[in-house]
Amino acid sequence: MDPNNAAAWFEIGVAQYNSGDYAGALASYQNAVRIDPDNPVANANLASTFRQLERFAEANAAYRKAEPGNEKNPDLYSEWGFCLGKTSEWDKAVARLNQARVLSPSAVDNTNLGWAYYNAARQDQAAGRVAEAKEKLELARQYLQTAVSLDPKLDAAYLNLGSTNNSLGDHEAAVEALNIALSLRRDWVIAMNQLGIGYKGLKNFAAAIDVLRRVTTLDSRNVFGLYSLGEVYHLSGNSKEAKKIQAQLKKIDPAFASRLDDVFKGRAVVDDAKRKIESKVPRIPGRPF
16 A cells, blocks of 8 residues: 555564564565665664574674664674674674663673684684783683673683683683583583693693593584594594594695694694684674564
């Protein structure tokens, strides 16, 4: 009856989004903002829809459009920070997630900010900015410690805290945090990989081998678990098992297998902080619920 009824397009988008029809919701919200381009809620919901479709660069542009009128909405900044992380814009992600934390100083928001600082630090490490990386890791630890004090059952906070402590070289604290994460979420492969790194840092090679063998049992194609297991076997003096793991890894990722060969020959020291073991944001609100 009225193809230019922005309110109707908006409500159709809400119904489609809430039923999981993100492609349909995208078209409806695009119609809503075409007709009413400055509607802050419609723009925010459009941004969330791009996020659900994993079109993160477009989501970031839509969040920027949605910000006027949503300056007091922590969910918008939480989602936006997540999407900025997905496009590797970590300093911007930190800024948005800090806005979310200021507006909503919950355990989840502190965890999200710690996650962003941890990944921003890894980006600095890769670029050789050592002092900047350490400063960001310390900030990550600060916010993650706040998160676990606010919610002792938040598994992602312990995962990110353990990962951060590993990167800071505090492997004892890392092992403690990661064991708590695994007590809350059994057989969580990403946490087990980090726990193996922690045990390796403590030179507890037997414990590292146990946990990394469990990783590779649960996921026989887990590149980082295999790599770490081969490395720890080598460090423990078991070159026979290390070579077996390398052969297994070579079938999956020859480049990583080659790097492992360099480790065996003493030509490379691998920085655990640079491994692509991504720590996940625990919860991102699902607009427009």
